[in-house]
Amino acid sequence: MSTHHLGAAQPSPDDTADTADTPVLLDRREGPFGEVALRRRGAHFEIIANGTFLMDTSDGRSERLLISAALDSLDSPRGAHVLIGGLGVGFSLAEAAQDRRPGRITVVEREPAIIEWHTQGDALLAPFAGTGHTDPRTEIVNADLLDHLRTTENRYDALCLDIDNGPDWTVTESNDSLYSEAGLDLLEQTLADEGVLAVWSAAHSRTFEARLRARFARIEVIEIPVQVERGIPDVVYLSSRV
Structure with a gap:
């Protein structure tokens, strides 16, 4: 992995004279799963992985709802141990931390660069957490x-999983197995008996939803309108055994 520093990648005044739609590269790394980059577009930051847009800081409603809806679905949320799959720009962590119900919050993030953008140097993403x-x-x-x-x-x-753009649009091929029957077996093994599985997706996945319905007693599909031209709502799948 390269050891670029965010401070060294800051644009010059001439670089920022472009329109707000022009992205400015702040940092780019070769990580264990390919290339990951941090860009600024106007007032917002973007994370790009292997050339695929993952998320930005413009609208965190669906990432926050991933957490709040999961906690609301629990019969006894007080003291709950919450796992957040994917640190991203930090919206899900922010939602979990502002809620007093969780007893523990474990965030699993595979990209060291993303963790560093939150915790080291200028820590540009830290405020969003x-x-x-x-x-x-x-x-x-x-x-x-x-x-x-x-x-x-x-x-x-x-x-609470938000590590891809959805089951049908994964960042790397290795992530495909997470949404397969074998992956769901693994998720169920680590889920408490009365726990809830929440999965974020940038679009409906009929195949994944069918897999959930075949094994969980309760399924809820929540749509969240997005403020972009594509108009396709984000989706959160909530699943539990009871």
């Missing part, structure tokens, strides 16, 4: 989610 990074309930784990699920001894009350 709210109080998450200083909350004593929070633990940031640098690991691939599948590896973490295979090795953890925890059983989570809420598994």
